[in-house]
Amino acid sequence: MTTGLDFHTPIQLVPGVGAPRAAMFERLGLRKAIDLLFHFPRSYQEVSECKSILELQEGLLATVVGLVVDIDSRFGFDGRSSVGVLLAVEGGGYVRCTWYNQPFRREAYALGQRLLARGVVKSTGVAYQMRHPEITPLDPEEPTPAARPRPIYPLTEGLTQRVLSNAIEAAMPLAANIEEAIPLEVRQNAAALLKTQSDALLPIQDALQQIHMPVDMLQANEARLRFIFQEFFVLQLALAKQRYVYQQQRPAPSIQASALVDARIVKRFPFVLTEDQRKVIEEVKADMKRTVPMNRLLQGDVGTGKTAVAQYAMLSAVANEYQAVLMAPTEILARQHARKLKEQLAGSRVEIALLVHSMPAPDKRELLQRIAIGTVDIVVGTQALLGDQVEFSKLGIVVIDEQHRFGVEQRAALRTSRTAPHYLVMTATPIPRTLALTLFGDLDVSTLKQRPPGQSAVQTYVLEPKTIDRWWNFVRQQVQAGRQAYVVAPRVESDEEKDIRGAIQWWEELNAGPLAGLRVELIHGRLDSEQKQSVLERFNHGSVDVLVASTVIEVGIDVPNASVMTIADADRLGLAQLHQLRGRVGRGKHPGFVGLIPTSNSSGAETPALSTAVDPQEKIQWLEQFAKIQDGFELAEIDLRRRGPGEIIGTKQTGLPEFRIADICKDEAVLVIARNLAGQLIAADPELKATEHSRLLRQVVAKHGKLMPIGDVG
Incomplete structure (x- = not known):
């Protein structure tokens, strides 16, 4: 059946595929025969042994084989229809298979056809019935399938499990020609650490056979473990290799903070450092x-003082006559960093400059010259720092704020000098451990969890239609008491189809309604830099009472007098993003309050609930869970399980790899072991030059050649 097949045989030439179906296979990324072997099942259906009518039990899953002896359609007064297929079960007796509101079923089967039906047995008192069973057509002389797990593959429209399974079966003989990439010693070590029942993880040929055609679930799980480990191991090799290569290529300056330097820097802080900050x-x-x-990646919960650590590192560099860079993802945040640094270092000899795209050309040219000759000590900026014209005299350290908002190539652009600067990257979005290991490999990670004394938890409430008016009265009272407020909307403009109001519409309605008479202003990402900066400065100086904003304020905006925030359509944001927004209030001496308005409530009691695939009550439960939890790391773990890694960090920007079978949420133990073994292998053979590692090297380059820089935070 497989005569003439090789690894590169076009998919349409695989038996059972053909030109008409080739496009469907290609939509799944299956273009060559070899691709079929690595299209892994997403799950397995444990098929029970076929039973006779006498063995069937009410409420239990069962499998029967029989001939179709009758097909009928029925219609109820409520408009529902049903299709029934009566099977004469082999060995005697009858089972009726019923589907509701699926009229196509009547044409799908024929009298005299032999079918395998699998479903939960119901008894009508007269006969047995299966509602919505799974059906597998069988040839008249085909042996009854053995009771073994049945792979369930990812599909695309028009493609069935049967057609895909047949194509994979046709390609299976190719598995014998696939060479093993993972050395036996590594597979043995992995098996020992994972405490498997075998002495080693399966060799590739056996793993392919068992993942597609397992005799039992033990075989299927052994094969899955082999491939989960392989995906993580190859990625971790890429990260460890890249990190090793970079560290060996260029030395970094040795920057030491003596006791005198330490005392001078610490004296500049207007607060006492926490134990966590001192440790980091x-x-x-x-x-x-x-x-x-x-x-080093520095991650910390909202309000734990990451910027103080960054300031210490930068001033250490300056004290050793090196320059420092602080790069922020937005001009708003860059300006805020520059302002705060100048305030804290007022009266010192440290020269601080801001470099952003909106600078007038003459000012930018003059600043670039000063940076190049070394008269600027600390440069704060945005992606403007990555321009070809930016040259440093003696760059010692680069601090990147909110690192996941910079792409890989952008983060690497500053590393063009003969010496490599030190890199400290910060994120206020706590990254779950598995995600950090996947993105940053053997990266050194520091964590801040301890909040400064006196900082109270922000009180968070999920608002119901009947409480929204009271909430706006509370916002007005806070403003009248001298505080300031935010109102945040996920969108800039309304989406009438989805019944979502944007920031512009909220601003208009609040000005005319609940907050009329207050100084309410608007900020969003579509405004130019000067407009945004002007609004923020007025808000920072207290000239604006309420700032209506899109999520542009999510990262790092620090106005200590802001005490209350309202988040509209809060259920449309992830828990981690909500936590970031919540961190914008309660940053000073005044307690903070946050009101969450679910989508169905955002227009008040008269607005109909949004019709979505997700149960509105489930959304409310997520928000209520968020309201109770103040720990950003706990919320990040929940968000990872709920929304996936790409939604938390942003797959396109981070270069987060896609896995065929591994799951960073479920397979943490395998990931940790793969990371450790990859580190050991790279320590012994950094270039993977050994003969027994040649196939591993090919896999590393083929799969992660473009992604290898993600393990290096710069």
Whole structure:
């Protein structure tokens, strides 16, 4: 049946595919015969042994084989229809298979056809019935299938499990020609660490056979484990290899913070450092003292003081006569960083400059010259820092704020000098452990969880239609007491089809309604830089009472007098994003309050509930769970399981790899072991030059050649 097939045989030439179906296979990424072997099942259906009518039990899953002896259609007064197929079960007796509101079923089967039906048995008192059973057509002389797990594959429109399974079966003999890439020693070590029943993870040929044609679920799970480990292991090799190569290529400056320098820097902080901050600062000092470039991710919950750690690192560099860079994802945040640094370092000899795209050309040219000759100590900016014209005299450290908002190539652009700067990247979006290991490989990670003393939890409420008017009265009272408020909408403009109001419409309605008479202004991403900066400065100086905004304020905006926030259509945002927004209030001496308006409530009691595929009550439950949890790391883990990694971090920007079978939410133990074994292998053979590693190297380059820089935070 497989005569003439090789790895590169076009998919349409595989038996059972043909030209008409080729396009459907290609939509699944299956273009060559070899691709079929690595199109893994998403799950398995445990097929029970075929039973006779005497063995059937009410309420239990069962499998029967029989001939179609009758097909009928019925219609109820309520408009519902049903199709019934009566099977004469082999061995005697009858089972009626019934489908509701699926009229196409009548044409799908024929009298005298032999079918395998699998479903939950119901008894009508007169006969047995299966509602919406799974059906597998069988040839008249085809042996009854053995009771073994049946692979369930990802499909596309028009393609059936049977057609896809037959194509994979036709390609299975190719598995014998696939060479093993993972050395036996690695597979043995992995098996020992994973505490499997075998001495080693399955070899590739056996794993392919067992993942597609398992005799039982034990075989299927053994095969899955082999491929889950392989996906993680190859990625971790790429990350570890890239990190090793970078560290060996160029030395970093040794930057030391003496006791005198430490005392001078700490004296500049208008607060006492927390124990967490001191611990992380010691980690950063140890890194910067070495001539190997620091690659450290600093993640912290909202309000834990990451910027203080970054400031310490930058001032350490300046004290050693090196320049420092602080790169922010938005001009708003860059300007805020520059303003705060200048305030805290007022009266010092540290020269701070802001470099952003909106600068007038003459000012930018003059600043670039000063940076190049070294008269600027700390440069704060946005992606303007990545321009070809930006040259540093003596760059010692780069701090990147909200690192996942910069693409891989952007983060690497500053690394063009003969020496490599140290890198400290910060994120206020807590990254779940598995996601950090996947994105950053062997990256050093520091975590801040401790909040400064006196900082109280922000009170969070899920607003119902009957409480919204009271909430707006509360917002007005807060403003009258001297506080300021945010109103956040996920969209800039309304979406009438989805019944969502945008920030512009909220601004108009609040000005004319609940907040009339207050100084209400609007900010969103479509305004130019000068307009946004002007609004933020007025809000920061207290000239604006209420700021209606899109999620442009999510990252880092710091106005200590802001005490209350209203988030419209809150159920349309992830928990991690909601937590970031919540972190914008309660940053000063005044307690913070957040009101969450679900989509169905955002227009008040008279607005009909949004019709979506997700149960509105489930959305409310998510928001109520968020309201109770203040820990950003716990929320990040929940969000990862709920929405997936790409939604949390942004797949396109981070280069988060796609896995065929591995799941970073479910397979953390395998990921950790793969990371450790990859690190050991790269330590022993950094270039993977050994003969036994040649096939591994090919896989690393083929799968992650473009992604390898993601393991290097710069």
